[in-house]
Amino acid sequence: MMRPVPFCLALAVLTAPAGLAAQQPDARATVAVGTASARRGQVAYGAIRVPAGVDSATDLPIAVVNGTRPGPVVALVAGSHGTEYTSIVALTRIIGQLDPRTISGTVIVAPLLNVASFTQMTVHLNPVDGKGMNGQYPGDPAGTQTQRALAAVADQVVKPADVVIDLHGGDLDEDLRPYSYWFRGGQPAQDSASRALALAFGLDHIIVRDFDLGDAASRRNLGGYAMSLGKTVLVAEAGRSGTVEPEDLRLLTDGVLNVLGGLRMIDRAVRPVEHPVWLDASTRLAADSAGMFFAMVGRGATVAAGAVLGYTTDYLGRRTGEVRSPTAGVVTFIRGVPSMWKGATLAVIGRVLVEVPPYRKPGS
Ligand SMILES: [Zn+2]
Structure with missing residues (x-):
């Protein structure tokens, strides 16, 4: 057994020096997010109420755990994809594991952004307006439900936070091997803080993904949006197929507690991943037509270039093709159901990076 080592994460965004903070009134004596309002030492449960607009209203469940002592503000978000159940349930379980009397700082928990996706079991999208709830930041208070909800999340959950953790899981159609992402935007301090967060979280496969934060398309997902505001960001996925x-x-849940331990918000020894498998997971195989897909390898399989990953048929069971991996690597996820539409993701292959290359702006 390896011994936990003392470990502390640095934030990309520095909070006020202790001496200065001591002379000023406590800005977080009460933290309110939507109807959840917690004084120091309290947990509050409530919701961000998104009123009806061009379409129906929605309530986003929120918990605020406001620690007795000052410290960083961490936002925990899940359920932008409402059928990625593991990530949603993980955050509901975390709330009860956080004791505000012993925490330094504040934890805002938003476990289920896409309530309609959850209740109607709609994959990937918000069925109310057909939009993806991880692709519309910074939202729009005058837009459709997804845009109105995300405008509220941007203002009330993301902006107050120093650290944003966005949890996902293999969706109903995804047989996924757990991994986290190291998102990089080319700002050295922020990128190294995010790297430390990923190592502290504890998943041993980490996908390296570079963003051009000057490009609005890179800021439409929660991680990219939060990075553009200077936050330290971690995205992690576990769970699969419902x-x-x-x-x-x-x-x-351990990953979240590890991050809080690394930030010294809770008393927890953290052992960062020593030898992560760094992956470039930009190889995505998409279906070129509708039909049925049958996987022949499982999540996490290591495959050679040209390896058969699965086969496709028409709706009468006649074979229409074979799906082969264009590269050697790790199957980070593979389609777990027969349903296949044109453009559906069949598999994502992570090429193992022997050495992590320096940041490179996409398209450059
Ligand atoms: Zn997701």
Whole structure:
């Protein structure tokens, strides 16, 4: 067994020096997010109420755990994809594991952004307006439900936070191997803080993804948007195919606690991942037509270039093709159901990076 080592994360955004903070009134004596308002030492439960506009209203469930002592503000978000159950359930479980009397700082928990996706079991999108709830930041208070909800999340959850953790899981159609992302925007201090967060979280496969934050398209997902505001960001995924497995849940809840331990917000020894498998997971295989897909390898499989990943048929069971991996690597996820539409993701292959290259602006 390896011994935990003392470990502390640095934030990209520095909070006020302690001496200065001591002379000023406590800005977080009460933290209110939507109807959840917590004084120091309290947990509050409530919702961000998004009123009806061009379409129906929605309530986003929110918990605020406001620690007795000052410290960083961490936002925990899940459920932009409402059928990625493991990540959603993980955050509901985390709330009860955080004792505000012993925490330094504040944790804002938003476990289910896309309530309509959850209740109607609609994958990937908000069925109310057909939009993706991880692709419309910074939202629009005058837009459709997704845009109105995300405008509220941007203002009330993302902006007050120093650290934003966005949890996902394999969706109903995704057989996924747990991994986290190291998002890089080319700002050295922010990128190194995010790297430390990913290592502290504890998943041993980490996908390296570079963003051009000057490009609005890079700021439409929660991670890119939060990075553009200077936040330290971590995105992690565990869970698959609609199941909520205890082991996948544990990976996410332990990961969150590890980050809070690394930030010295809770008393927890953290052992960062020593030898992560860094991946470039930009190889996505998409279906060129509708039909049925049958996987022949499982999540996490290591494959050679040209390896058969699965096969496709028409709706009468006649074979229409084979799906081969264009590169050697790790199957980070593979389609877990037969449903296949033109453009559907069949698999994503992560090429193992022997050495992590320096940041490179996409398209340059
Ligand atoms: Zn997701």
